[in-house]
Amino acid sequence: AQKVTQAQTEISVVEKEDVTLDCVYETRDTTYYLFWYKQPPSGELVFLIRRNSFDEQNEISGRYSWNFQKSTSSFNFTITASQVVDSAVYFCALRLPGGYQKVTFGTGTKLQVIP
């Protein structure tokens, strides 16, 4: 069975600080996909990024970056120079290949960016 752990329940940072959200996953499969989603206060989850298990390159998109390390089964998300608009709940998720496969979500990390 798959498992995704987001140990940080809530994080508060002051605007412009950098913050890293942790995600640790468990699976016995060698092929899998990892995702990050953002849920702003309005409630609708929005897709941020996907990573497949064969691609360990880190990715940067503007102020967002992701560090995928298979050796530690982690897929961490860093926001640089945080802004108030980054305040949201962030979810990490894992899915195995096959359209019949379900998606396993972590419990989420609530990020509050204080102006």
Next chain:
Amino acid sequence: DVKVTQSSRYLVKRTGEKVFLECVQDMDHENMFWYRQDPGLGLRLIYFSYDVKMKEKGDIPEGYSVSREKKERFSLILESASTNQTSMYLCASSLYDSRGEQYFGPGTRLTVT
């Protein structure tokens, strides 16, 4: 613009009532999902469907059923609502390809009194 819509944002029902939550997507996605979201528990999968008339149990299917008669519509049914089913319900869709990201609806906050 891709869209997943849910029939209601807020719903209040009485214990024992039969409740229907409707979800419609316009992206021709094969997969559709129903989750419930509760504080501290994250998103828990209730049911999902990978094709018309196909359904798979998720992690917490007890007390729920689903219906998918058309590709674009996925309904969640609470046969006899109970207070412990008070929650936020989220619908999502994705391509059959498991690399595909999920697109979520705005959610329905259901209160059972």
